[in-house]
Amino acid sequence: MSTQGVVNDEAFLGGFRAFAGHGLLIFRDVRSENTHAGYSGVGVHVTPDSLYVPVQHPVDGPVVAEVFEEGAADLALGAVTLFEGTVSSQQGEFVLHDADDAVRLRIVTDEPGEAQLRISADAESSPAAVRFQLWY
Secondary structure: OOOOOOOOHHHEEEEEEEOOHHHEEEEEEOOOOOOOOOOOOOOOEEEOOEEEEEOOOHHHOOEEEEEEOOOOHHHOOOOEEEEEEEEEEOOOEEEEEEOOOOOEEEEEOOOOEEEEEEEEEOOOOOOOEEEEEEEO
């Protein structure tokens, strides 16, 4: 599934290739109830426990999303970094899904609290491939 970058199979937590409803992926703590009020649909929108990540609209094709538990810079996908910062989880469990919840990937790290997160992509606007790197 990997489109580029140095891949560490041991750090691979999961991924999918799917048509992302409304051109939006959501990465969040499984217990997050954040609604991202005021989100304009432009750029990554961040709250302490969730992120909205705009991607390629489904009429333009599927999106490839991958999640790794490793922060190595050479694992980044291309030269575009959409986000680099932190995300919090009550129990170390996250979910990555589209806006329609038609595709869903559960990520279990068993490390509660704040984690580092980097999101890289093949393009800055409407990416067709995104890579989430999560580490503690």
